[in-house]
Amino acid sequence: MTLHAQDCVLLVVDMQAKLLPAIDDANALLERACRLARGARELGVPVIATEHWAEKIGPTAPAMATLLDHVMHKTHFDACREHSFAQALPEGRTKVLLIGTEAHVCVLQTGLGLAHMGYVPILVSDCIGSRQPTDKVAALERWAGRGLEAVTLEMALFEWLETPAHPAFRTVLSLIKGAQP
Secondary structure: OOOOHHHEEEEEEOOEOOOHHHOOOHHHHHHHHHHHHHHHHHOOOOEEEEEEOHHHHOOEOHHHHOOOOEEEEEOOOOHHHOOOHHHHOOOOOOEEEEEEEOHHHHHHHHHHHHHHOOOEEEEEEEEEEOOOHHHHHHHHHHHHHOOOEEEOHHHHHHHHHOOOOOOOHHHHHHHHOOOOO
């Protein structure tokens, strides 16, 4: 089944300014993740973020922080283990698209936790990162091995649009092409 904007939420996992410099190809990752978040906002998809130990790792990267509807602080790698996490997710939105860092730790564990809670976690494969490329590959393999779905930024945006007749088509198309709307 394709994605529909009205039943999705975008979860930005730990895209924190102090962590990103250690992530492989971090600038490109942040740029793609911001394009997806801009598209999500344009299409009415809530954008929620987690920050892991913010008092030690710092806040979300400024470029991403301006695109967030809500930030949830966490101490567990799996955000689902935080008492306030389920309440932070918008009601009626059962598909959670995950982006962020690190792919093989917090992103993966949160995705597995979401599946256990009855949500449909969907990994956005070109919007996740790890310090080592091999760790990202291992996360993708484990994700697929659990039978969970993965998409790309472009797949998500086109599925949320549904048609080129959508009023936001030109704006979202510019994001897909990598331009700032």
